[in-house]
Amino acid sequence: MGRLFAVVVTAIALVSVTLFALHTWWLPPDISTHGGRIDSQLNETMIVAGILFVAAQLALGVFVWRFGERGGTRATWPVRIFPGGATPMVVIATVLVGIEILVLTLVGSKVWASVYQSPPPPGALQIDVLAEQFAFYFRYAGADGKFGVIHPEKMSDADQNFFGLDPATDTTARDDIVVATLVVPANQPVALRLHAKDVNHSFYVREARIQQDFVPGMVIPLHFTATTPGRYELVCTQLCGLGHYNMRAYVEVKSPAEFGQWLKAQQPAF
Amino acid sequence: MIARFTSVVALVAMVSGPAPGHRAAGGTISGKVTYTGTPPKARPIDMSKEPSCVAQHATPVTTQDAVTGAGNSVDYVVVYISAGDEGAAAATDTVRYEQKGCQYIPHVAVMQVHQPLAVLNDDPTSHNIHPLAKVNAEWNKSQPKGAPPIHTAWDQPEFIAVKCNVHPWMHGYFVVLKTPHSSITDSTGAFKLEGLPAGKYTVTAWHERFGTQSQEVTIAGSETKTANFVLTARPY
Amino acid sequence: MFSVDHKVIGRQYLDLALVAVFTGMVLSWLMRFHLGWPDTPIPGLGKIAPGGAAGGVMTPEYYLALMTMHGTIMVFFVLTTAPFAGFGNFLLPIQVGAEDMAFPRINMMSFWVTLVAFLVLVAAFFVGDQPPLSGWTAYAPLSAVGKDAGPGQGWGQTLWAISIGIFCIAQLLGSLNFIATTLDLRTRGMSLARMPMATWAWFITAVIALVAFAVLMPACILLILDRVAGTSFFIPGGLVISDQLQPHTGGSPLLWQHLFWFFGHPEVYVAILPGFGIVSQILPVFARKPLLGPKVFIACLAAIAFLSYTVWGHHMFLSGMNPFSATLFSVPTLVITIPAAIVTLLWIGTIYGARLRFTSASLFALGFVSVFVSGGISGFFLAQPSTDIYLHGTYFVVAHFHFVMGVAAMFGIFAGTYFWFPKMFGRMMSETLGKWHFWLTFIGVYCIFMPMHYLGLAGNVRRYSAFTDDYLQPLIPLHRFITIAALVTGAAQLIFLYNLIRSRLRGPQAPDNPWEATTLEWSTSSPPPHDNFGGRRPVVTQGPNEYAVAGPGGRDYIMQAESR
Structure with a gap:
């Protein structure tokens, strides 16, 4: 029984790790300026975690193989204590894991800080994002470069007034451009402001390595720079109700020239 | 020929409510609904989050909350008898309300209190039907692709906005009336109320954005009377 | 039935957990089937739930309701009641040599209150339009604003909140009892240092739970x-839900997240620490040698207990809280892996040089370690804000917490069941069935949860009722593999159920100490008499770890109440 356990544990560990190592299922290619650092942080963690995982499972398997009773007869070999007792365990765990924590924290904090603790670069394109049950809408300032003021009491899906604009009195609102696809220029930073209309939602673009919750009552800033033109998915990752699984939008990264043409071709909201 | 005629009548009855028996005799009120002022622009609907619906429309779809035509005519106005025909026989046929291409067909569905209503999903995606009822009991229910129709009815007269949260642009109305006599204007703004016994009626025109108007019309026999409505439109 | 005997109450808790765990498992079967074959009707489901699954194909809201009920039932009514309240109640008083809990009536009350909480939760299936669907975390404002936010936000969500509120009362009563009993009712000679590892774990768990x-x-x-009184603790102003402007103002959605996770993360340790104790007590019995570093083990438990209150923010890195605090919460989260790693190494080190015996109990204890x-x-990935940016809200998280608090805790429960069943019911369980149960479960859980990392x-985003988009559809074959593994592994649990019922009725008579263990419960009869020790209170002279020693009668162990 002990040998079987050892074989099964070893097989599980090796098959699991192989599928990780072969990248059979893996992250889609990164299309952002900051994502490379997240990926290398993930890879570094993967290597360390993989080694710890295999080492622990193999040690368990080897000891169970070596020190397990066989064939229903009571073992008679002398019982031995682990050399050095508990002390090496404490030392190994504290030093190994401690160093790993230190490295991961120092490197990881920088990656985190570059996205979440620094302001967007100057000249970033400002886009408002509104999340509601169960869609995203995006707003560009329009010709006047100014965003109309948001009035919750004016918000109406029936009128297609998703952002609650008041074009009757607010002239800056009339030329705002509201679309259901997030179109961004490549290699130019975009600064988003995340508005939640009803409940919690989340902004997740796998390829751009970016995720951030929308919280009702808060306007949350988020910035990133996409590098590769293409069409990607933006999905909601915070449970928001029955249509959560179908809450998505597409992100289109265009060359700056194409982006300029696209923006010019858009109709104002009112 | 007769069979074909019957089926056409049945089809008309299905859409507009009143049972065939009502149009056999009696008077008719017909007319046209127009607007003054500036109506809002019809705006394109961006369905890009649901590619299966985008694929169903060759040309871009626009909003239906203020559809106007030549000569300032107004589409989707519900014209009905709001007083004077109490006790008229109730319709029992089923009103169909379809979700197709991420739009409601028809945009406005008129039905009587307690009249059977069937909501169908023809799309290869899941919708949720959310009638924002205030007087009646509100409900909100998903209808996955291929799911059986939802059969229901309403207890009280009410103008109920209908929305789909999965596709926030989807917007329509359940108009629940006491009367079997109602008509929805077509693209020329025309309507016709038929099979009215002699009597004095209040005729009301309702539009989701341009408001409500009423006038009194007296029917003496098998005559046709004209009643036109002019609603006030605002751009925002 | 309304007994104040802690042994009866412990068994009642375990019976409740058994009902709950099979309920939760059936819910997960339905969910998994739907994820693998979203358009295929489930036979009979249309009849059971005509509203939620007309024609047998469940609606998205019904899927989310099943998911919410699965999570709530499993976390609260299985992972809290079984390893902590169930085994703890039955065994803690005996292991410290007491006749009963410190407050037997309060103890009885805590069980019946728990049962009421369970019934209130299950009632949400039958009352109102729909069961709740906000997940076991019930994030506000979705959970707070009421029916405008969609199905399940009416009576269902209110019943959820009432149920969990009631459950908290029961656990507070239970925890107080555990603490008082451990501190005040230990028999002569049972110093804190001589307490069995399981007792230590239940004691520290009680402190966390309190x-x-x-x-x-x-x-x-x-x-x-x-929800019902119009207050706005968790609901800010200006919310528009389904075109309805909400009559609330001034609340904070993040406040709910902070309160919930201040509970929620320690709750993970409420679920798993009893498993630590159970395994640390069972492994030495079957390794025939003392646990490596028992004092280190206890120190690690205490460290985990303390740190468990400092890490809740790691659930909220991307929640919109101050991003600086993410770094702050990340550090203790990573640090807590140190005591956890030490404990793991102690278990593995205990096996070194052992004469390891293979029983269902020891296999599940070894499986627990694995x-x-x-x-x-996988916690390493989620503890770092930088990697969490990508992995948050995906199946990686589902894999992580199912392994670490779901499967691991269940393995602790299984190990404890096979180990203590003879003491609880005076009959032995079938070892053959137990081993089949182990192998199918052990391989099965890896087939279910390892692919979720991939x-x-x-x-692949979690909490999705279907994968409709182009990006996720290629992953459906892997979902089908997981579904098949889940159905098979679930079916293997029926072996366990059959073994439980059959052994309870006609298992062979159990001796007082079938496993040759040392702790006090094995010094009394199987099952123990009403006052646990038949009128004489044991006097403890030994620690719990006296294995591989020259015991009386040529035995290789000395029981705690024996003299050398």
Whole structure:
């Protein structure tokens, strides 16, 4: 029984790790300026975690193989204590894991800080994002470069007034451009402001390595720079109700020239 | 020929409510609904989050909350008898309300209190039907692709906005009336109320954005009377 | 039935957990089937739930309701009641040599209150339009604003909040009892240093639970007030839901998240620490040698207990809280892996040089070590804000917490069941069935939960009732593999159920100490008499770890109440 356990544990560990190592299922290619650092942080963690995982499972398997009773007869070999007792365990765990924590924290904090603790670069394109049950809408300032003021009491899906604009009195609102696809220029930073209309939602673009919750009552800033033109998915990752699984939008990264043409071709909201 | 005629009548009855028996005799009120002022622009609907619906429309779809035509005519106005025909026989046929291409067909569905209503999903995606009822009991229910129709009815007269949260642009109305006599204007703004016994009626025109108007019309026999409505439109 | 005997109450808790765990498992079967074959009707489901699954194909809201009920039932009514309240109640008083709990009536009350909480939760299936669907975390404002937010937000969500509020009361009563009993009712000679590892674990778990549930209960009360009394603790102003402007102002959605996770993360340790104790007590019995470093083990438990209150923010890195605090919460989260790693190494080190005996109990204890390692390792990824940016909200998280608090805790429960069943019912369980149960379960859980890591890395978002988009559809074959594994592994649990029922009725008579163990419960009869020790209180002269020694009668162990 002990040998079987050892074989099964070893097989599980090796098959699991192989599928990780072969990248059979893996992250889609990164299309952002900051994502490379997240990926290398993930890879570094993967290597360390993989080694710890295999080492622990193999040690368990080897000891169970070596020190397990066989064939229903009571073992008679002398019982031995682990050399050095508990002390090496404490030392190994504290030093190994401690160093790993230190490295991961120092490197990881920088990656985190570059996205979440620094302001967007100057000249970033400002886009408002509104999340509601169960869609995203995006707003560009329009010709006047100014965003109309948001009035919750004016918000109406029936009128297609998703952002609650008041074009009757607010002239800056009339030329705002509201679309259901997030179109961004490549290699130019975009600064988003995340508005939640009803409940919690989340902004997740796998390829751009970016995720951030929308919280009702808060306007949350988020910035990133996409590098590769293409069409990607933006999905909601915070449970928001029955249509959560179908809450998505597409992100289109265009060359700056194409982006300029696209923006010019858009109709104002009112 | 007769069979074909019957089926056409049945089809008309299905859409507009009143049972065939009502149009056999009696008077008719017909007319046209127009607007003054500036109506809002019809705006394109961006369905890009649901590619299966985008694929169903060759040309871009626009909003239906203020559809106007030549000569300032107004589409989707519900014209009905709001007083004077109490006790008229109730319709029992089923009103169909379809979700197709991420739009409601028809945009406005008129039905009587307690009249059977069937909501169908023809799309290869899941919708949720959310009638924002205030007087009646509100409900909100998903209808996955291929799911059986939802059969229901309403207890009280009410103008109920209908929305789909999965596709926030989807917007329509359940108009629940006491009367079997109602008509929805077509693209020329025309309507016709038929099979009215002699009597004095209040005729009301309702539009989701341009408001409500009423006038009194007296029917003496098998005559046709004209009643036109002019609603006030605002751009925002 | 209304017994104040802690042994009866412990068995009642375990019976409740058994009902709950099979309920939760059936819910997961339905969910998994739907994820693998979203358009295929499930036979009979249309009849059971005509509203939620007309024609047998479930609606998205019904899927989310099943998911919410699965999570709530499993976390609260299985992972809290079985390893902590169930085994703890039956065994803690005996292991410290007491006749009963410190407050037997309060103890009885805590069980019946738990049962009421369970019934209130299950009632949500039958009352109102729909069961709740906000997940076991019930994030506000979705959970707070009421029916405008969609199906399940009417009576269903209110019943959820009431149920969990009631559950908190029961756990507070139970925890107080555990603490008082451990501190005040130990028999002569049972110093703290001589307490068995399981008793230590239950004691420390009780301390954690006392603080954690004391925070969740008021949070539930505030949630109920928001829902029924028009308050705005968790609901800010200016919300527009389904075109309806909400009549609330001034609340904070993040407040709920902070309160919930201040409870929620310690709750993870409420679920798993009893498993630590159970395994640390069982392994030496079957290794025939003392646990490596028992004092280190206890120190690690205490360290985990303390740190468990400092890490809740790691659930909220991307929640919109101050990003600087993410770094702050990340450090203790990573640091807590140190005591966890030490404990794991102590278990593995205990096996070194052993004469390891293979029983169902010891196999599940060994399996516990394996799955706990698998679940713990993935924590490295989620503890770092930088990697969490990508993995948050994906199946990677589902894999992580199912391994570390679901499967590992269940393995602790299974090990404890096979180990203590003879003591509880005076009959032995079938070892053959037990071993079949182990192998199918052990391989099965890896087939279910290991692939979820891959799904998470590929960016598969969790809590989705279907994968309709072009990106996720290629992952459906992997989902089908998981579904098949889940159905098979679930079916293997029927072996366990059959073994339980059959052994309870006609298992062979159990001797007082079938496993040759040392702790006090094995010094009394199987099952123990009403006052546990038949009128004489044991006098403890030994620690719990006296294995591989020259005992009386040529035995290789000395029991705690024996003299050398």
